[in-house]
Amino acid sequence: MPTEExxxxxxxxxxxxxxxxxxxxxxxxxxxxxxxxVDNSVDGAKLHRGGGDRPLEGFEVAIxxxxxxxxxxxxxxxxxxxxxxxxAFRFGRPPGRAKLExxxxxxxxxxxxxxxxxxxxxxxxxxxDAEGWGINIDVPVWQDDPGWTFPWAETSAEAAVSIENPGxxxxxxxxxxxxxxxxxxxxFVTAIENVIKAKHRQFISEGLAIxxxxxxxxxxxxSLLIADRLQPGVDxxxxxxxxxxxxxxxxxxxxxxxxxxxxxWYVVCNGRVILEADRSKETGWGIAEEENDEILIxxxxxxxxxxxxxxxxxxADAARVPWNTMKDDVDRESAVWQQTFVRMIExxxxxxxxxxxxxxxxxxxTREGSVLLKYVANAGRxxxxxIKQKHTxxxxxxxxxxAPGPRWVSIQYSRPLPDIDFLQHALRVGSAKAxxxxxxxxxxxxxxxx
Amino acid sequence: MKGSSNRxxxxxxxxxxxxxxxxxxxxxxxRPFQPVEDYLYIGFGSLWFTDFALFHRTLGVKRxxxxxxxxxxxxxxxDNKPFAAVTxxxxxxxxxxxxxxxxxxxxxxxxxxxxxxxxxxYDVQSIATRCASGTVLALTVQSFSAKxxxxxxxxxxxxxxxxxxxxxxxxxxxxxxxxxxxxxxxxAFGRLSQRILLDxxxxxxxxxxxxxxxxxxxxxxxxxxxxxxxxxxxxxxVGIFATARDQxxxxxCGFENLDFIPPATxxxxxxxxxxxxxxxxxxxxxxxxxxxxINYGSIPRExxxxxxxxxxxxxxxxxxxx
Numbered sequence: 001m002p003t004e005e006x007x008x009x010x011x012x013x014x015x016x017x018x019x020x021x022x023x024x025x026x027x028x029x030x031x032x033x034x035x036x037x038v039d040n041s042v043d044g045a046k047l048h049r050g051g052g053d054r055p056l057e058g059f060e061v062a063i064x065x066x067x068x069x070x071x072x073x074x075x076x077x078x079x080x081x082x083x084x085x086x087x088a089f090r091f092g093r094p095p096g097r098a099k100l101e102x103x104x105x106x107x108x109x110x111x112x113x114x115x116x117x118x119x120x121x122x123x124x125x126x127x128x129d130a131e132g133w134g135i136n137i138d139v140p141v142w143q144d145d146p147g148w149t150f151p152w153a154e155t156s157a158e159a160a161v162s163i164e165n166p167g168x169x170x171x172x173x174x175x176x177x178x179x180x181x182x183x184x185x186x187x188f189v190t191a192i193e194n195v196i197k198a199k200h201r202q203f204i205s206e207g208l209a210i211x212x213x214x215x216x217x218x219x220x221x222x223s224l225l226i227a228d229r230l231q232p233g234v235d236x237x238x239x240x241x242x243x244x245x246x247x248x249x250x251x252x253x254x255x256x257x258x259x260x261x262x263x264x265w266y267v268v269c270n271g272r273v274i275l276e277a278d279r280s281k282e283t284g285w286g287i288a289e290e291e292n293d294e295i296l297i298x299x300x301x302x303x304x305x306x307x308x309x310x311x312x313x314x315x316a317d318a319a320r321v322p323w324n325t326m327k328d329d330v331d332r333e334s335a336v337w338q339q340t341f342v343r344m345i346e347x348x349x350x351x352x353x354x355x356x357x358x359x360x361x362x363x364x365x366t367r368e369g370s371v372l373l374k375y376v377a378n379a380g381r382x383x384x385x386x387i388k389q390k391h392t393x394x395x396x397x398x399x400x401x402x403a404p405g406p407r408w409v410s411i412q413y414s415r416p417l418p419d420i421d422f423l424q425h426a427l428r429v430g431s432a433k434a435x436x437x438x439x440x441x442x443x444x445x446x447x448x449x450x
Numbered sequence: 451m452k453g454s455s456n457r458x459x460x461x462x463x464x465x466x467x468x469x470x471x472x473x474x475x476x477x478x479x480x481r482p483f484q485p486v487e488d489y490l491y492i493g494f495g496s497l498w499f500t501d502f503a504l505f506h507r508t509l510g511v512k513r514x515x516x517x518x519x520x521x522x523x524x525x526x527x528x529d530n531k532p533f534a535a536v537t538x539x540x541x542x543x544x545x546x547x548x549x550x551x552x553x554x555x556x557x558x559x560x561x562x563x564x565x566x567x568x569x570x571x572y573d574v575q576s577i578a579t580r581c582a583s584g585t586v587l588a589l590t591v592q593s594f595s596a597k598x599x600x601x602x603x604x605x606x607x608x609x610x611x612x613x614x615x616x617x618x619x620x621x622x623x624x625x626x627x628x629x630x631x632x633x634x635x636x637x638a639f640g641r642l643s644q645r646i647l648l649d650x651x652x653x654x655x656x657x658x659x660x661x662x663x664x665x666x667x668x669x670x671x672x673x674x675x676x677x678x679x680x681x682x683x684x685x686x687x688v689g690i691f692a693t694a695r696d697q698x699x700x701x702x703c704g705f706e707n708l709d710f711i712p713p714a715t716x717x718x719x720x721x722x723x724x725x726x727x728x729x730x731x732x733x734x735x736x737x738x739x740x741x742x743x744i745n746y747g748s749i750p751r752e753x754x755x756x757x758x759x760x761x762x763x764x765x766x767x768x769x770x771x772x
Binding site (some may be wrong): 177182188259373 | 604609623
């Protein structure tokens with residue numbers, strides 16, 4: 001009877017390719033997907049890194065984005081046929097895989113996610129110094145085939161990568177319409193440049209050359225002010241646990257230029273910037289002490305526009321650093337993060353106090369009369385990368401540098417606009433502020449009989 | 451528009467006059483999309499409504515909206531409206547534009563007095579996301595220098611450069627990465643402002659087009675850009691929104707045949723020549739010129755050549771006293 005045969009056949013619980021592709025491409029933004037591909041190139045470069053100040057010198061990543069095609073080519077060593085066959089195109093990281101030290105790609109999904117997200121046709125060609133290989137996949141055709149494999153393809157004769165020039169060349173075309181629409185705009189290309197410059201700042205400063213549509217990305221430097229009485233605070237420590245790789249942590253706090261958009265905490269994991277200029281509760285702003293409800297650290301205001309905090313986590317085991325799966329946020333459950341966070345708050349406090357004093361000094365003496373502002377404005381700069389030694393944060397006190405002299409006081413008043421305009425012309429000055437200053441100075445000299 | 455109604459008599463600006471006449475010629479060519487008089491015109495009329503009066507007189511535009519923020523002088527604006535075809539809207543452009551009627555193609559001239567700022571990006575985005583095929587957008591900005599240049603100068607102690615402020619004010623993704631400090635002045639600033647605005651339109655359209663089929667994909671085509679001096683250096687660009695389906699209508703408009711657009715380019719520079727009334731008559735009698743050289747007489751070449759480029763668009767001033 002047919003019923004018996006049906007009962008013998010087990011229930012089909014196999015995933016469909018369509019579902020799988022949809023799931024992995026769903027929650028990631030185009031910018032994140034591009035960053036994941038750059039991360040893979042960075043991992044390749046790290047394997048072959050040199051020494052000294054610029055260990056990634058000589059490695060290049062070239063990205064081309066348009067409404068018809070996406071391409072990323074690097075010379076960062078490529079990966080082997082064996083890696084391609086057994087690991088690189090699996091969804092998820094199979095057990096037994098030798099871990100890549102200090103890697104960024106721990107979750108093994110970045111490349112697949114980007115390829116399927118962007119379009120319906122992709123080619124991957126890679127070459128190590130021993131061998132080369134390639135694949136050429138038509139996604140709709142692949143989705144209809146049973147089985148979860150990719151066939152090998154011939155590598156092209158004019159391939160950008162070869163045994164002499166080991167690296168990886170990935171191209172996606174037949175872009176999905178919404179992807180093509182965004183890739184074709186100048187603003188998206190600018191956004192990609194900005195996000196790579198921010199997230200891969202450290203690697204660029206270590207010599208990695210990244211270009212987008214032929215334009216070379218210049219590292220934006222993260223610098224702090226330094227002077228005799230103004231020194232960044234630095235602390236370094238290690239998290240060790242039995243059987244696990246240690247995590248090296250470095251925290252730097254200090255004062256920078258008054259640029260609100262650059263102010264806040266920078267969190268870096270294995271060289272990759274996870275949070276930049278963070279001013280949220282995530283990194284301590286607005287934290288209230290639970291017992292007394294006393295505000296430990298205020299919420300961010302523009303008077304803290306000079307705050308700079310940088311915390312870097314490095315570990316040979318990428319699973320130990322406190323980032324989330326998307327590498328766009330910290331993993332708040334991580335014990336490493338939670339303990340580091342406590343130390344971050346402690347180190348942040350004196351900088352916030354100094355910035356409050358600076359603000360009070362400016363309010364009391366005006367921008368021109370403030371000695372603290374003058375001291376800060378004349379301070380030198382040091383790049384984040386050069387800061388290594390443990391140090392306590394040092395900041396000047398107004399009374400230590402207050403030059404003898406009269407106190408300055410700010411005058412504020414309002415007058416009708418036509419009158420201000422009239423005086424502005426009559427006295428030949430350029431602003432309402434200048435009218436106030438000029439009329440004061442003229443009245444003063446007249447009264448003094450000068 | 452800070453106080454410019456109080457200062458400049460808008461009627462005596464020869465370069466602006468030429469620009470308005472050119473704008474009329476552009477609008478006149480929109481017949482393939484719909485009768486020109488059925489277009490709705492949206493602009494900033496100020497107290498003189500010069501453009502509104504011109505478009506009604508020459509094109510028969512029946513409906514127009516003048517956006518005006520200075521509500522305190524409402525009566526004076528109402529009393530100066532030239533025709534019943536003009537409706538006042540006493541709100542900021544950021545409120546008028548998203549709520550205007552975009553079901554038919556309109557022509558919009560955002561004639562700002564100020565250098566580029568973020569609110570202008572929002573204004574063009576409002577239009578690009580909603581407008582119908584056949585809408586013409588003209589935009590004028592001051593291109594003498596970015597306001598962030600003066601801000602940086604006034605606040606030198608902080609050491610924050612004008613370019614950093616500019617990127618902060620407009621949004622890091624709005625400003626091209628290769629823009630540098632020199633691009634915040636003069637003609638270069640005009641070009642940068644235009645590029646940023648066009649990129650914003652591109653971005654808004656890419657979002658809009660994401661859900662549309664191939665024939666409904668909206669595109670913005672630049673018709674021309676104009677640089678002129680009016681006290682301050684100013685930059686205008688004009689373009690038309692049209693779907694893929696309507697691209698043949700754009701071709702029928704034949705904008706490239708406009709005689710003020712030089713061949714092989716869309717960039718126009720209005721240089722008002724300085725000539726006496728007699729010199730004007732002398733040159734006019736030789737125009738239009740084909741391949742003949744003009745007899746310059748004693749007239750400086752540069753002024754004569756500028757006159758030849760624009761003579762049909764310059765105003766005729768008659769001074770009635772001798």
